[in-house]
Amino acid sequence: MVGKDSNQDLMQARNAKERIKILLKWLILCSKNCIFLNILFLEGSNFLTQTISVKRPDGRVVILEYNSGVLNRLDKLTAANYTQGDGQRWNLNKMFEIMLEVARTSLKVLGSSLFNQIVGKNNVKKSD
Structure with missing residues (x-):
């Protein structure tokens, strides 16, 4: 139990903004890295x-x-895109499948x- 009188199951959120700032800084750092995927x-x-229910x-x-x-x-968008939604631990096989799909797409x-670049497709000039 939490709260002033120890009679609450949940404590009111206070530092969500700080958590979001930390996550955003991490995402910005990762987005600048074009070699390794995160x-x-x-x-x-x-x-x-x-x-x-717990x-x-x-x-x-x-x-x-x-x-x-x-x-x-x-925010709901972050929760929907990066979680399973039910608060449970990720299944290792599911994580592997996701990482393998991302790796294949990246390759x-x-x-x-x-x-x-090799065939110069972007550097070909059109002749008149």
Whole structure:
């Protein structure tokens, strides 16, 4: 239990702006790096996109509303794109599938770019 009188299941969010600033700084840093890809796999109650129930150690069930202002949340778009939505841990096989798909797509893009550079596709001048 949390709160002044230790009678609340959830503590009102206060530092969500700081968490968002840290995440944005990290994303900006990663976006400047065009060689290595970065994939975020976020988990936990801060990133819910659906309402879930959590059983506390004392046996009580607490409902976590995904749209509650009490939770320290990022925006819905971030939560939808980088999480599973239910706050659970990522399955390692699912993470591997996602990373493999991103790697294959990146290699295709890189290969296409290199091919265009080699054959001079972007440097070909049209003759009149």
